[in-house]
Amino acid sequence: MEVDYGILEEFNVNKEEALTHVDNSGQVKKYVVAICNKDIIKSIRTKKAKGLKELLRNINEWKCSTCNIQLYSGLNYKKHLTGAEHKAKLNGLKEAIVCSMANCRKKFGSNEELEEHLQYSPKCRKSPTNENKSNFIKMKSKWERYKELYSLFRESKETMTDLDKKEYNQMLINDYNGNEEYELVKDELGFLVVKPKEKQIEELKYTKKDITIKPDTTEEDTRTHEEIYEAEHLQYLIEQSNIEEARIKKEEARLEEFRSELRSDKFLGGPSSDSEYEEIELSSDEQ
DSSP states (O other): OOOOTTHHHHTTOOHHHHHHHTTTOHHHHHHHHHHHOTTSOHHHHHHHHHHHHHHHHHGGGGEETTTTEEOSSHHHHHHHHTSHHHHHHHTTOSSOEEOOBTTTOOEESSHHHHHHHHHHOHHHHTOHHHHHHHHHHHHHHHHHHHHHHHHHHHHHGGGOOHHHHHHHHHHHHHHHTTOSSEEEEEOTTSOEEEEETTTTTOOOSOOGGGOOOOTTOOHHHHHHHHHHHHHHHHHHHHHHHHHHHHHHHHHHHHHHHHHHHHHOTTTTTSOOTTOSSOBOOOOGGGO
């Protein structure tokens, strides 16, 4: 049946606003179709129009800006706010974490919720996918925190709290402990700095005091020596920055490799013939 939406205006309903939501809400569509149906008595259509106007008046209050979702009732809006998808967005996840067990598939808004679920669900805890999914999220969370601290260190380390400094230094200690190529040295503010062991503190081949000015040295020669010093000093500083930049790229590549492994049957040990549980492979949306 073709609907004459112009009838909405006869009942003082904002036609443009109603049509914006008519394809997304079954309730809005029912109201609109009933109001525009001339076979229904006018008193009922008037009642439907009153209900539609009330719904449209409250509709902006039922939109979740965090998830960019429009809800069409107060009840559904409240359910959404307490749901896993909304919690996941608040926790910085793209989507809710889903249990990999085929007969479970519960959704969680944080890794802590998944951990609690696995603690009290022995069958789900046996799933290698769940375990590795949890480990991946922990690793990613840890790395995001490190990048946040490193960004603060590079851009405004003077503003970092003693707690930030302690956490940043401990991360470096954990990661470089036993490393034969690099060592950790404290700077003037107490932050640990990564330096290649072979260079140590002889930062440069040249220091200004090493530059010997001979009697017959021209001003141009002196300038050349100082330019060499400045160039090498700059190169050294760049190398210090590159060490951490390379480390960040390496860790991000490792995270991506881990993410790929989570998707593969090989990483899960392949399907088990006598397994008591069935697993569903991770999709790209469940990371």
